[in-house]
Amino acid sequence: MCGIVGYIGHRPARPILIEGLKRLEYRGYDSAGLALVHDDRITIRRSVGRIAALESKLDDKGSDAIVGIAHTRWATHGGPSEKNAHPHVSRSGRIALVHNGIIENYRALRTFLEQQGICCVSETDTEVLAQLIGHFYDGNLEQAVRDALHEVQGTYGIAVVSADEPDRLVAARKGSPLIIGIGDGEYILASDAAAIIAHTHQVIYLSDGEMATLTRDGFRTMTLDAVPVTKEVTAVEFSLDQIELGGHEHFMAKEIFEQPQSIATTLRGRLDPRQGVVTLGGIAHLARDMARARRIIFTAQGTAWHAGLVGEYLFEDIAKLPAETEYASEFRYRNPVIEDGTVVIAISQSGETADTLAALREAKEKGALVLGVVNAVGSTIARESDAGVYLHCGPEIGVASTKAFTSQLAVLIMMAIRLGRRRFLSHDEGCRLIRALAEVPNMASRVLQQSDAIREAVQQYINRENWLFLGRGYNYPIALEGALKLKEISYIHAEGMPAAEMKHGPIALINEGMPVVFIATQCHQYDKVISNIEEVRSRGGRIIAVATEGDTEITSLAEHVFYVPDVPEPIQPLLAVLPLQLLAYHAAVLRGCNVDKPRNLAKSVTVE
Numbered sequence: 001m002c003g004i005v006g007y008i009g010h011r012p013a014r015p016i017l018i019e020g021l022k023r024l025e026y027r028g029y030d031s032a033g034l035a036l037v038h039d040d041r042i043t044i045r046r047s048v049g050r051i052a053a054l055e056s057k058l059d060d061k062g063s064d065a066i067v068g069i070a071h072t073r074w075a076t077h078g079g080p081s082e083k084n085a086h087p088h089v090s091r092s093g094r095i096a097l098v099h100n101g102i103i104e105n106y107r108a109l110r111t112f113l114e115q116q117g118i119c120c121v122s123e124t125d126t127e128v129l130a131q132l133i134g135h136f137y138d139g140n141l142e143q144a145v146r147d148a149l150h151e152v153q154g155t156y157g158i159a160v161v162s163a164d165e166p167d168r169l170v171a172a173r174k175g176s177p178l179i180i181g182i183g184d185g186e187y188i189l190a191s192d193a194a195a196i197i198a199h200t201h202q203v204i205y206l207s208d209g210e211m212a213t214l215t216r217d218g219f220r221t222m223t224l225d226a227v228p229v230t231k232e233v234t235a236v237e238f239s240l241d242q243i244e245l246g247g248h249e250h251f252m253a254k255e256i257f258e259q260p261q262s263i264a265t266t267l268r269g270r271l272d273p274r275q276g277v278v279t280l281g282g283i284a285h286l287a288r289d290m291a292r293a294r295r296i297i298f299t300a301q302g303t304a305w306h307a308g309l310v311g312e313y314l315f316e317d318i319a320k321l322p323a324e325t326e327y328a329s330e331f332r333y334r335n336p337v338i339e340d341g342t343v344v345i346a347i348s349q350s351g352e353t354a355d356t357l358a359a360l361r362e363a364k365e366k367g368a369l370v371l372g373v374v375n376a377v378g379s380t381i382a383r384e385s386d387a388g389v390y391l392h393c394g395p396e397i398g399v400a401s402t403k404a405f406t407s408q409l410a411v412l413i414m415m416a417i418r419l420g421r422r423r424f425l426s427h428d429e430g431c432r433l434i435r436a437l438a439e440v441p442n443m444a445s446r447v448l449q450q451s452d453a454i455r456e457a458v459q460q461y462i463n464r465e466n467w468l469f470l471g472r473g474y475n476y477p478i479a480l481e482g483a484l485k486l487k488e489i490s491y492i493h494a495e496g497m498p499a500a501e502m503k504h505g506p507i508a509l510i511n512e513g514m515p516v517v518f519i520a521t522q523c524h525q526y527d528k529v530i531s532n533i534e535e536v537r538s539r540g541g542r543i544i545a546v547a548t549e550g551d552t553e554i555t556s557l558a559e560h561v562f563y564v565p566d567v568p569e570p571i572q573p574l575l576a577v578l579p580l581q582l583l584a585y586h587a588a589v590l591r592g593c594n595v596d597k598p599r600n601l602a603k604s605v606t607v608e
């Protein structure tokens with residue numbers, strides 16, 4: 001997810017663009033840039049890092065330009081670097097473009113351009129589009145953009161300017177938001193209204209498949225096939241803060257409710273339910289190495305470690321490969337035994353966690369093949385891994401990890417299926433799992449609709465200072481994750497463990513009214529979980545259960561039941577964690593805690 005701003009009017013564009021980028025920085029912040037159209041040329045300025053780094057590079061060139069575009073990046077193809085930062089330009093340097101989205105067929109388009117003698121200089125998919133527009137340009141920018149977009153597969157929100165047509169700005173949208181603010185003799189284009197409402201509340205929302213050409217005298221909207229479209233002007237009601245938060249009170253809430261979309265983005269282009277095949281471009285070249293794998297070691301910290309623990313179950317269950325999960329902080333110092341055929345998988349949202357990076361280096365030192373499962377493109381862990389799979393879930397702002405966790409699970413399920421299909425997983429079983437995985441975004445939306453009921457339920461327990469979270473099998477790591485979520489944002493002490501383990505000591509904690517959360521979805525240990533629930537109830541515990549839709553047995557045992565759709569066991573963690581994220585979130589809000597920035601915590605622990 002990136003941030004785009006464009007301006008055309010009668011005022012200097014640059015300060016408006018910079019201010020707009022700062023309002024969109026939450027959408028991505030690994031590099032930034034702008035393009036200013038003036039004096040028959042385009043001035044480009046780009047920098048790695050936050051907007052402030054870009055500001056420090058601005059000189060007086062183009063300071064009086066009244067047309068410009070700007071971009072703050074969340075890298076998807078090609079790490080954070082000045083070369084990969086937007087705007088990207090055509091070979092002539094007279095057309096500049098900024099883009100939010102993913103050009104899925106960029107490799108084929110890059111080959112086509114090379115056959116025309118046009119070579120891209122960056123690693124990005126976006127530059128391909130800028131070069132393609134330059135290739136089609138013959139004096140009509142709007143038509144060149146149209147011609148290029150007809151060749152594109154994927155998603156985009158773009159803004160394009162040309163030194164040869166300094167009086168206009170062309171925009172187009174498919175799958176990534178674009179809004180046009182209507183001022184007095186000026187127009188501001190942006191990814192969301194946060195960059196606009198300082199100047200005007202009158203906006204139009206471009207829809208997928210639509211384009212717009214903006215001049216100082218007005219704007220035209222049309223389809224990609226040049227059919228004119230009339231757009232309704234609406235007034236933005238939200239405050240600025242609310243817009244950055246998408247109308248939510250906290251980034252954590254925004255990211256919890258974003259998960260149907262973020263999981264869908266993680267899965268996009270990687271699943272073929274008909275063939276029962278998963279395509280993971282980042283490790284495609286390692287098929288033989290992975291087929292020779294004899295052992296998998298997951299290494300991570302915190303929530304990412306919980307994802308690794310689910311991965312352990314997945315790889316043993318689906319790929320029939322011995323797997324284990326190691327805290328990176330322990331792995332790095334215990335002189336681990338790494339035999340031939342060992343694959344180490346480092347999991348990290350930020351890609352900068354010091355212990356995980358050190359564990360990765362230790363594993364490489366001992367000869368393991370190291371893969372990264374990372375969200376931040378171009379991060380240190382991503383760069384130092386031999387190969388890997390990106391989450392593509394967009395920047396995660398809330399310190400407590402939510403959408404990154406479910407995207408980590410989605411990637412690990414895909415990796416296990418990919419590996420399993422090369423080993424003992426049948427075509428039919430592969431198709432069954434992939435079909436279920438493809439349905440998760442819709443199912444997640446259904447689960448999240450229980451948010452109000454969860455808040456209602458948690459209200460009566462927010463002063464209980466000790467909780468237990470219990471689960472078995474695939475849901476044991478989810479019990480750990482649920483406990484961590486509650487601890488880190490509401491400061492309530494909680495402990496997760498395998499449900500059976502409770503009898504080996506922790507049951508002594510159970511007292512009258514103690515909240516105990518069970519993940520009790522339909523699984524081959526369901527009856528055992530029910531027995532554990534009985535054991536807790538008989539000692540006065542209050543049961544909060546996550547169960548499978550249609551389970552009526554559990555309603556007689558639990559004070560509160562939150563349901564998830566019936567899916568194969570390997571897929572259950574993706575859904576079972578959602579009620580627990582909401583439970584922790586509501587508990588923290590009701591206790592007046594700082595949800596997005598909990599005390600003592602940092603989003604990325606880059607120190608030991």
Ligand code: AGP
Nearest residue numbers: 302303304348349350353400401
């Ligand atoms: C997650 O809610 C925590 N904030 C924390 O445990 C986090 O998962 C851990 O620090 C690992 O971070 P990483 O995924 O960026 O490596």
